[in-house]
Amino acid sequence: MPKDLDERWYYNVDTRQVEKGPAKRGWLDNRLGPYDTREEAERGLEELHRRNEEMDEEDRRWEEG
Numbered sequence: 147m148p149k150d151l152d153e154r155w156y157y158n159v160d161t162r163q164v165e166k167g168p169a170k171r172g173w174l175d176n177r178l179g180p181y182d183t184r185e186e187a188e189r190g191l192e193e194l195h196r197r198n199e200e201m202d203e204e205d206r207r208w209e210e211g
Contacts (some may be wrong), residue, residue, distance in 0.1 A: 154167070154179065154184070155180065155184050157177060164188050178193075195197075
């Protein structure tokens with residue numbers, strides 16, 4: 147069962163910090179997540195880069211036919 151959003155974690159790409167809970171109203175939300183644990187959020191940017199590399203490789207294979 148998913149956790150309440152107030153109990154989930156996010157990685158803020160601007161501050162490079164892990165934050166708990168939803169963004170405050172009115173703020174530009176430059177965060178990755180939500181994640182269930184602080185540890186998952188700490189790896190958020192790393193995981194984003196890994197996924198982007200995978201997608202880039204898929205694009206190259208598709209373009210090559």
